[in-house]
Amino acid sequence: MQVLRAVTRYAYAPVLVLGLNAAGLAIVAAGLHYGWLALVLFAAVGLAFVAERISPCHQAWNNSHGDEGANTVHAIVYEMSSLNGVMLLPVIAWLTPWDGIWPTHWPLVVQVLMAIVVADFAFTMVHYWSHRYPILWRLHAVHHGVPRMYGFNGLVRHPLHQTLDMVVGTLPLALAGMPVEVALLLGLAVSIQLVVQHSNVDYELGPFRNWMSIGKIHHLHHVNWGKEGDCNFGLFTTLWDRMLGTFHPEPPRAIGAGDLGIDEVPHFPRGSYVEQLVFPFVYEPGKGEPVRYSHPPTHGHGPGDRLHPAE
Numbered sequence: 001m002q003v004l005r006a007v008t009r010y011a012y013a014p015v016l017v018l019g020l021n022a023a024g025l026a027i028v029a030a031g032l033h034y035g036w037l038a039l040v041l042f043a044a045v046g047l048a049f050v051a052e053r054i055s056p057c058h059q060a061w062n063n064s065h066g067d068e069g070a071n072t073v074h075a076i077v078y079e080m081s082s083l084n085g086v087m088l089l090p091v092i093a094w095l096t097p098w099d100g101i102w103p104t105h106w107p108l109v110v111q112v113l114m115a116i117v118v119a120d121f122a123f124t125m126v127h128y129w130s131h132r133y134p135i136l137w138r139l140h141a142v143h144h145g146v147p148r149m150y151g152f153n154g155l156v157r158h159p160l161h162q163t164l165d166m167v168v169g170t171l172p173l174a175l176a177g178m179p180v181e182v183a184l185l186l187g188l189a190v191s192i193q194l195v196v197q198h199s200n201v202d203y204e205l206g207p208f209r210n211w212m213s214i215g216k217i218h219h220l221h222h223v224n225w226g227k228e229g230d231c232n233f234g235l236f237t238t239l240w241d242r243m244l245g246t247f248h249p250e251p252p253r254a255i256g257a258g259d260l261g262i263d264e265v266p267h268f269p270r271g272s273y274v275e276q277l278v279f280p281f282v283y284e285p286g287k288g289e290p291v292r293y294s295h296p297p298t299h300g301h302g303p304g305d306r307l308h309p310a311e
Contacts, residue, residue, distance in 0.1 A: 001054075008055040012047075012203040013214065016196050020044050024188045028181045029108055037188050041079070044192045048151035048199040057219070060257035061148040061200040068152075070273040075155040078162060079191065085166050086183045092174045100177020108181070115173055115186045116236060122169035123190075124240040127233040130161070138280035139164070145268035145276070146198075147261050149219060154194030158280060193236055210249045213238050220251045224263035228252065265289045 020040050027036045056062055093100070103111065130140035139161035146153045157165075170183070178186075197214045205212055213234035221232040231248040234241050241247035262268060267289060269275035282290045 005055045008051050009202060009204050012051050012055070012199075012201050013196060013205055013212075016044055016047060016192055017212075020192055021185070021189050024185055025109055025112065028185055034181075034184055037184060041188060041191055044195050045151055048195050048201065051203075052150060052200040055202045056200050057149070057202045057216075058200065058257035061150055065147050065270060067147065067270040070271055070276060071146075071152040071156055073273040074157065074276075075152055077159060078155040078157055081159060081162055081166070082187045082191070085170060086180060086187060089174055089178070089180050089183055092171075093177065096175060096177075100175070102173075102177035102179065102182075104177070104179060108185075111179075111182045112185045112189070115178060115182055116189055118173060119169045119186060119190070120234065120236040121240055122172070123165060123235045124233050124244075126165055126168050127235070128244060128246065131230050131233070134285045136161070136164070137285050138283055141262055141265070141283060141285070142276050142279055144222065144262050145265065145270065145279070146222070147268070147270055148200070148257070149198050149222065149260065150200045151195045151198065154196075154198035155191070158277065160280075190235070197235070211238055212236070213241070216251070216255070217249060219255050219260075220248060222260045223251070223255055224259060224261045226263065 020043060023043075024037050024040045027040070028034070052062055103114075106114075126136075127140075130136040139158045142158040142161070143156050146156055170178075170186070173186075174183070193214070197218045203215060205215060209215070210217070213232060213236060217232050217238065221229050223229045228251075231246045232238065232241055233244070233246055238247050264286075265283065269279065279290075282292055284290070
């Protein structure tokens with residue numbers, strides 16, 4: 001078991017981030033049916049669930065928190081929305097009164113890497129703004145309501161916030177003429193990154209530890225310690241966080257299994273997808289827990305100052 005744990009710790013990130021994206025690239029380059037990309041994504045989720053059992057950061061995060069049903073719906077809605085966005089590319093190209101500037105003559109892998117760099121900057125900025133402005137935080141708070149880190153939680157997004165991500169992050173690429181195959185591989189890379197970023201796997205990154213926005217760096221972003229989690233906003237890299245001055249490689253103290261969530265909403269509706277859709281419209285940042293979700297006091301985290309945007 002110790003050998004298996006060691007292999008998992010060192011192989012997990014390279015296999016998913018490099019191996020599965022390379023598999024997706026090979027599928028598209030070979031002209032195979034795009035449906036094979038769905039199997040690559042299923043493999044990412046499956047490998048994450050297996051690795052979480054072999055080398056977990058916290059065993060408690062592997063236990064049910066009553067959130068599996070809602071998270072499964074989130075994952076389906078997220079991927080369907082992403083697919084719909086790709087299907088709109090031909091329509092956008094048809095409506096655009098120019099030929100586009102996308103370098104379609106470049107090697108496919110270079111085009112995908114360029115798309116990732118641009119999208120990473122855009123996603124980082126949307127994420128950063130979502131922690132500063134109340135109207136955006138209301139939507140983004142649905143993602144931060146998760147009580148644990150595990151593979152599916154990366155795909156927990158309010159649909160309106162996901163739409164904002166797509167408009168800011170990928171619409172400029174679409175207007176530049178990004179081909180469908182590049183968009184599909186970008187979407188695959190984003191989904192795999194979200195799975196890795198939120199998985200409950202204690203893995204090693206070696207010299208890349210402070211340059212990739214995954215693992216414990218992202219765990220710190222999810223803590224419910226007042227404003228201490230307002231850092232490490234990047235999706236793929238920490239480059240843009242370094243430029244924003246929001247990169248923090250180490251937590252001020254060890255992150256426990258119960259240190260995630262929104263501190264002023266200890267009774268976030270984790271088990272109901274519908275209630276999570278409604279949540280942004282009843283939650284007022286900085287004013288404590290919405291009445292409809294409050295319960296008698298418990299030993300859990302009480303209302304705090306998770307965020308007081310735009311004070």
